[in-house]
Amino acid sequence: MTSANGGQARSAPLVGRDGEPTIFELSSPGRRAASFRSTAMPEWSAEELVPAEYLQDEPVAVAEISERDLVGHFTRLTHRQYSVDLGAYPLGSCTMKYNPKLCDDAVALTGLTDVHPAAPVALIQGWLELLVNLEEVLCRITGMHAATLQPPAGAAGELTGLLLMRAWHERHGEGARRRRVIIPDSAHGTNPASVTLGGYEVTQVPSDARGCVDVPALRERLDGDVAGIMLTNPNTLGLFEEDITEIAAAVHEVGGLLYYDGANLNAILGITRPGDMGFDIVHMNLHKTFAVPHGGGGPGAGPVAVSERLAPFLPGPRPAHDANGGYGWETPAESIGRVHSWHGNALALARAYAYIVANGSDGLHRVAEAAVLNANWLRHRLRGAYDIPYDRPSMHEFVASTAGLRKRSGLRASDVAKRLLEEGFHAPTVYFPLIVEEALMIEPTETESPQTMEALAEALITIAGESGDEARQAPRTTPVRRVDEASAARRLIPTWDASPSAGS
Amino acid sequence: MTSANGGQARSAPLVGRDGEPTIFELSSPGRRAASFRSTAMPEWSAEELVPAEYLQDEPVAVAEISERDLVGHFTRLTHRQYSVDLGAYPLGSCTMKYNPKLCDDAVALTGLTDVHPAAPVALIQGWLELLVNLEEVLCRITGMHAATLQPPAGAAGELTGLLLMRAWHERHGEGARRRRVIIPDSAHGTNPASVTLGGYEVTQVPSDARGCVDVPALRERLDGDVAGIMLTNPNTLGLFEEDITEIAAAVHEVGGLLYYDGANLNAILGITRPGDMGFDIVHMNLHKTFAVPHGGGGPGAGPVAVSERLAPFLPGPRPAHDANGGYGWETPAESIGRVHSWHGNALALARAYAYIVANGSDGLHRVAEAAVLNANWLRHRLRGAYDIPYDRPSMHEFVASTAGLRKRSGLRASDVAKRLLEEGFHAPTVYFPLIVEEALMIEPTETESPQTMEALAEALITIAGESGDEARQAPRTTPVRRVDEASAARRLIPTWDASPSAGS
Amino acid sequence: MSDFVPHTESEVAAMLAFMGLSSVDELFAAVPGALRLAGGLDIESGLSEPDVLSRFGEMAAANRATGSDLVCFAGAGAYDHDIPAVVRRLAFRSEFVTAYTPYQAEVAQGVLQALFEYQTLVCRLSGLDVANASLYDGASACVEAINLAVAATGNAVVWVSQGVHPHWREVIRTFAAGTGHDIREVPLGPDGGTAWPSEGEAGCVLIQHPNYLGCIEDLVAASAVARRAGALLTVAADPVAAGILRPPATYGADVVVGEGQPFGTPLSFGGPFLGTFACRLEHVRRLPGRLVGETVDVDGRRAYVTTLRTREQDIRREKASSNVCTNQTLIAVAYAVHLAWVGTAGLRELALRCARGTRYARESVLAIDGVETMTSAPVVREFAVRLPVPTADVVDRMAEQGFLAGVPLGEEYGANGLLVAVTEKRTRDEVDAFAAALEKAVG
Amino acid sequence: MSDFVPHTESEVAAMLAFMGLSSVDELFAAVPGALRLAGGLDIESGLSEPDVLSRFGEMAAANRATGSDLVCFAGAGAYDHDIPAVVRRLAFRSEFVTAYTPYQAEVAQGVLQALFEYQTLVCRLSGLDVANASLYDGASACVEAINLAVAATGNAVVWVSQGVHPHWREVIRTFAAGTGHDIREVPLGPDGGTAWPSEGEAGCVLIQHPNYLGCIEDLVAASAVARRAGALLTVAADPVAAGILRPPATYGADVVVGEGQPFGTPLSFGGPFLGTFACRLEHVRRLPGRLVGETVDVDGRRAYVTTLRTREQDIRREKASSNVCTNQTLIAVAYAVHLAWVGTAGLRELALRCARGTRYARESVLAIDGVETMTSAPVVREFAVRLPVPTADVVDRMAEQGFLAGVPLGEEYGANGLLVAVTEKRTRDEVDAFAAALEKAVG
Ligand SMILES: Cc1ncc(COP(=O)(O)O)c(C=O)c1O
């Protein structure tokens, strides 16, 4: 195979519409970028260092590419990628707010990045202080007693929380008896998946006509075998569960615990707190509410905060104040054990702390108000153009639907999504929550201006008014047009080396 | 005026083809991004600090934009900009090679960036060492005796060199008599402009049929009123001046000095040296040969190296070894004085030093060989498709022409330039040097691979083979199509606030 | 305070007016008064950018970072390798950093292709067919591997070598409380390699290679054990050692996981790190997390998209192969950039350089009176020694001398054990100085 | 060694073969043997990336950078302002960094629009009509302004205030050797402002505002002087002071130049800095350097392009308005990002904060026994004091105390003068500590 060239920019939308070769296609035998530090070490051969039977017969093919082509390649790839820094990203349930650049600088300090996780406490006082402070502000924000910062993402936080629930019940001799965890039909997919991994059965509770938990239906499902309930509040329709206090009482009555999916806290910052609502366990997605950038899918951080009675079960070791004014590690008496190789996604945690310190109580309150203001304004603005299944004051997001439009012009939620890309906006979340057909879950976030809200509204209204053909053709302006997801699954090509195989 | 929105990405070629609003259009009254350090200073009012007559009546309108929109705006602008990191940039005489990222890191150290230029020598030993070392390696590379690092760009280096020439002649009582500086008709435009600013008259010497200085014609122009000659070698046709030794002798004979325009040293690194050719003064563009990135037009660095006899005239103060093993400042006996506010473009100088240290003697030699190899290979490859006015072994670049194609298909050099953009390559330099009609001055540089060379050749050959209509339409794939330069000059709009006025 | 909310007062008023409201508070009517937080959050008010940065500067200064005044010989799953400048400059470009999971493939080809290349690299290093788009870290990759193996074999018994990182084993136990898997630890033998039980059945055999003590494991034996036990062989392999060692798949490994930190990620106080996960194609429907596949767009252009999504929780809900949603994509991109920069010949050279430094350091350290080896199996980047005095004290004393001496071994490995790592970054002078200082510290 | 040349040996051979050559050397046949460098360059051979970085680390460590252990009170044309994170993240994106001068406008709208916005900002701060796309630094901007003024008036006499930065005046004299301009320096009066001659004619009057000693100049007087002398009034104005002072154009300035470093550029040991240049529209044909203008493309879309290029050297050659080709574009973009971030209200606040700190520091310093003021005119970011002891020694002693005390004034301003700058970065505590240390240092 003669190799592709790495100096032609036609895959950059700036000048062309070609595809970008892979680093493997850009490789040429014998080419290299790497250079290594001079160490003056003895130059023993592989054979002198490792018994022959363990040695590879031939080097692993990685890539053979010049630094110039490597830079060209990945730079062009970034030109083929949408991001918050390019434009609005109203992806419901994802809180794609602007990530302040000051947080990048705050965590770029070598005093944070070049610290070994197993270094003795005397050498990591700064890190311990940071983590202790972060735990404290997160508890104050959620109204909880203590927290673990180890979970690296929301789902990991959920599972951690469920294992805390399990530890609690086992501690009280009810481990075997408590088999079920209740989840609303509007719950995020990670909730049921985590419940299963937590060793529980999922019991689904329907939503009522107002889009909230159907309390009578919930009562029917409450029983001595219920370990607890997982709720999202505001729920995934963006609605506040007004009966939360009643729900909490009912669940506690049967000895169950309340788990709060706090992936999206944006709407309640400084307004209300899960702890005050009666929740026992709360996980947070610092990569949503607290502006840790999503990185194209991660890393995030999913700390779990708990009420006082659950604190003894938290994962350890935990950063803590020590006797003589410094900091150290502490493992709770009945800890469920580690949930991360080290101390969680430390640099992501530090980013979130920088964001919280920069905003402070006043700033976070402003965040909640503007997030809710944008969402509600847009909901009003879209009335008439789209169905709004639950058309009442929402929190940080709301759900629209193309169900009606689909009947009229055949316009599907996915068509709106693709067409919106042409208008210079990322698409909302589509087909979620599952209880709304043709759902468009829209979360503008607080960092988009009223002018951007107006432009987004106009784009969405224009699309709704179109015949539907444009949308079905869309996107027409992007580097690739609609991709064939079906064939990707049918003829699975998971690596550049793979020959297509029957994926499904 | 209601303000534009900053969250719509349609100006990013990734999704759209709109224009990008200016930061002024994105401004909304009262909006801001800035926050300032808390200092606990007394909060005196402007009136308490400055007499009223000096105070402005109203704040200067700058911009009123959120950090999010500021980030969106400039990020989108970068998606509307071609660069070396996106693709090849065969811009003749500009040496658009890959700029190693390690140099970015080397000069990002706060120990270099956060140093005040007027700090006492005891606090700047590292900087002085760096500059002394850089001066030395540059002298070794050019074969000269001493250098000034102050000139911030090539043109500034030229003028500095001409003032050195003037100082030399004045020192020898010939200041009034030496009125002329000889320049080949192929010289870069900055040469004659600098000569004028140096207080000299330009005498042009023609090139001969082989593209080199016409030596007999030169001799005719040599006389006692000649202060010196400015040569570029390899010259702007990419050809080596084979008669350089003879030329040097002739100029020196009449008491003139030889100035070497070393903007592009790429071809001679480790091959030959201006000092050995008999030059007295050499300027270098570190932002070409030594990989200081061009920054969209600057900053660069244009050090000037001289032979021993001219050293006493160099600008001062100069970084130098001091008596006790450290470093200090030193001003030459008959210095022409400063040519920069401080010590030159220090961080650009440091970048170049990092590049030189990384490559070393072996690496720089490889650079020259590969640069010359790419240029000659491409010249061979384009034979037949384009005229090659001086079709003999060239150095780092060569000049092709569409003169013949223009007659056949009307294809102009500028058409090729625009059409090449569609193919994912930046255009060559066009219409320079002036002695070649419809010139395409092509400098591939050494960092582009053979595969990229092949793709560039194919693109150029394809274009030559087209009817010419595509080229006249081109570019069709870029964010904007051919811009109206004539009306830009006719109806001058130099700022966003300006109402069009007759520029010319 | 820093303010990232663009809305001016008049704009807020106009938006409210459009909704027929007079105050933002009305938007929160749904929140019962009793639940409203009186007096706002009980945290500091906001700080300006420079104030935040100086506060972080103080915290950073309260740590002792590795570097010329704290030369790092600590590893144990977090290694001090050189990271080329291209990694920051490319992987951390804002398009990668501020994108979400690639739900809209048409505007996410950048992330998707980078992940596709990452998956290919992970497969090449392991020798297996398919890799996912990343997991949280080495520990979570082990947990997911166990879940896959148990589901595939229907046997919940899991044999975990004591050579697997103690933290990873702890995480495995933590999550087993939910899945109910029967985790059985298998001790190491005197040579430092795993001493497998001669009989019994299992669903999963998990081994680390090289293991926690730095020893190359006998994968021929491990593979035979797994086959005999009816288990899937899961190897937690080091990506740097892959530069000289035979790929685990050549021994019959069914799943290969790993900690990807050595490529592209600094020590970072332990995170974000990178869980790499590869398996045989036959297990692809049980693959945890995201998978990117190649496909075409409607015009037939090559394109990339996340695929086999029906495994995932947002569709499969409680029957999903895993609950992983957000992963470590950005760290995976950094891994791909770094590894591609290192390249084919470079990877071999890198592994060799680590092995050379490790041997040189090991010989220097074992020459010290009272310092004894703990293992006899070959090592490539790390080795374990037993000190004559308590390890923690030695580490403290060494820190005063400017060395992060290594990671103290837990009691399960006996008293006074120290784990010493030597990467390509360590020079001969540094190792000589280290050995000299250690001699004093244990004397 | 680091190697950025992609060509493998076999590729080189193939390329040579295509040309009918057998060695690369043959390509250099045109270089006379006598001129061929025997034995290659007499410099070190190449180093790997980490080796280069550690060498630079050593040199950096041999400097004492400003910061918490060297609090900066030095200015004199290089100021220690806070630079927001957005500047690095945006202005230094590789598309801006690795682009050439925008010769092909269709693929250079990014740089062109950024420069257009920069030009607009420079005009707004000066109050003038047109600004170029940047010059090298404050000094070169002064030189170009003089060249323009002399050409416009036909009078080569240039009055330069002694309040103009001494280095800039030296550069002006250096280049006047070529142009033959008659540079005449005008002394400062006792208050610290320029004392203009009461008669005579000139082509250019150059004044710095606030001047080198930090004093606000009387531009009403300067403007009258210039009019009377038939000269163009050229003001070198500070962009931060523009936050509270009247724009120079309101006093009748014809050309306004400046050092743009305070916005977007760290101290950088003095470069790259930024020469800002603005003038009245009537002088646009004499404008030095590049100018970006708004226009349209063939489809009528708004676009930007460099314009009035016939002024420039590549077209006009020896008759060009200037020889400037490469300028400081990237620094200009950083200036635009920083200034836009500061914003309208922020610029005023920034200037106020500098003025407050300056007054507070000046009062604290003048309270010290033996320290005397040198000026009475109002100051906004910098002030000059006369010390009872030699300044250089004081600066050295203060460095030991953790302060960069300021910049010693040259003899032309009398003995023992010290120039002290106070930006918005300096806290009250720092100033108090500074004053306390200074009291010791002079006592
Ligand atoms: C409501 C909700 N819960 C849980 C999650 C899972 O969080 P993560 O993706 O960090 O695992 C998300 C985000 O995807 C979410 O939106």
Ligand SMILES: Cc1ncc(COP(=O)(O)O)c(C=O)c1O
């Ligand atoms: C041959 C030659 N001489 C002089 C110059 C002027 O250098 P600068 O643009 O740095 O002023 C250049 C570059 O533009 C050039 O190519």
